[in-house]
C-alpha cells in the first residue's frame with residue numbers, strides 16, 4: 001500500500017468515526033430535549049388547541065395542582081387558568097393519576113352555577129409532570145337511573161299488597177267453605193283485589209310504554225271524539241258516585257297524536273274528577289282554543305289538592321290522600337300517565353286547585369290543522385269526503 005492509499009484509508013476511517021460521533025451527539029441532544037419536554041411544566045404543543053375544541057370541561061394540572069390550561073366549558077365548574085381546582089377531590093384524583101394508581105376515575109358532586117351536579121371525572125398523565133382531567137356531566141343519566149330504581153322498588157311494593165290480599169282471601173274462602181254468606185263476602189273482596197291488581201298492571205304497562213316508546217298511531221284527532229269517548233266510558237262511574245258530567249266549550253278542534261294514548265289521559269282526568277268529588281256535585285269537561293294551543297280542561301268541585309302536593313301528584317305512586325286513593329281503587333299512576341302522554345305530544349298539563357273548593361286539570365296540546373277541505377265545499381260535503389270526491393269525479397266526467 002503506497003502513501004496515497006494510506007492517506008485515503010485514514011480519511012475514510014476519519015469520516016466514518018466523525019459521522020458516528022456526530023450521530024451520537026445529535027441523538028443525545030434529542031434525548032435531552034425529550035427529557036426536558038417530558039419533565040417540564042409547559043403545556044405540550046397542540047394540547048391547548050385540543051382543549052379549545054372540546055365540548056366537555058377539561059383541564060391540565062401541574063404537580064402543585066395549578067390549572068395550566070382549560071377548555072371553555074371548564075369555567076362553568078369554577079376551573080380557571082392559574083388557580084387551583086374548586087374541589088380537593090379533583091386534585092386527589094390528578095395526583096393518583098400522576099403516580100399511576102388505579103383510582104384515576106371517579107364520580108364526584110361538583111357545583112355548577114350554584115347547583116350541585118353529578119360529574120364523572122377521569123384523570124390521565126400526559127407528561128411525567130402534567131395531568132389531563134376530563135369531566136362529564138352525568139346528572140341527567142343519574143336521575144333517570146335513580147328513577148328507574150325507584151320505579152322498580154315502588155312497583156314491587158305496590159304489587160305486594162293486592163297479591164298478598166288475593167292469596168289470603170283465597171285461603172279464607174277455603175276455610176269458610178261451609179258458610180255461604182262468608183264465602184260470598186270473601187269472594188266479593190277477592191274480586192275487588194283482583195280488579196285492583198288488573199288496573200295496577202295495566203297502568204304500569206301504559207306508563208312504561210309511554211316512557212320507552214313514542215306514541216305509535218299518530219293522526220289528526222278530533223278533540224270532540226276524545227271528550228265524547230271519555231264521557232261515555234265514565235258514565236257508570238259518575239252515576240254510581242252521584243256526580244253529573246257537564247260538557248262545555250268550543251267544538252271542532254283537532255290535535256295531532258295517538259288517539260288511544262290521548263284518550264287514556266283524558267279518561268284518567270275524568271275518572272279522578274269523579275272519584276274526588278262529593279255526591280250531588282258536577283264535573284265539567286270543556287275545550288278552548290287559545291292561539292295555536294288546544295286546552296282541554298276537566299274541573300271538579302271536589303276535595304281539592306293542597307298547594308304542597310300540587311307538583312308531586314304527577315309523580316308515580318304519589319297520592320295526596322292515601323286513604324281516599326286506596327278506597328277509590330286509585331293506583332297513584334293516573335296523573336303520571338297523563339303527564340307523560342301529554343309531554344310525548346309536545347304539550348303540558350296544568351293544575352289549578354284549592355283545598356275544599358275543587359280542581360281543574362288542563363291538558364294543553366299544539367293545535368293541528370286537519371287537511372283542509374277544498375274551498376267552496378258545503379258543510380255537508382266536508383262531512384262526507386268520499387261522497388264529495390265521487391261527485392267531483394262524476395262532475396268532471398260530465
Ligand code: ADP
Nearest residue numbers: 272276313319320321325330331332333334335
Ligand atoms: P290515583 O290513582 O291515586 O287517583 P293519580 O295519579 O290519578 O292517582 O292521582 C294522584 C293523587 O292526586 C291522588 O291520589 C289524589 O290524592 C290526587 N288527585 C288527583 N286528581 C284529583 C282531583 N281531581 N281532586 C283531588 N285530588 C286529586
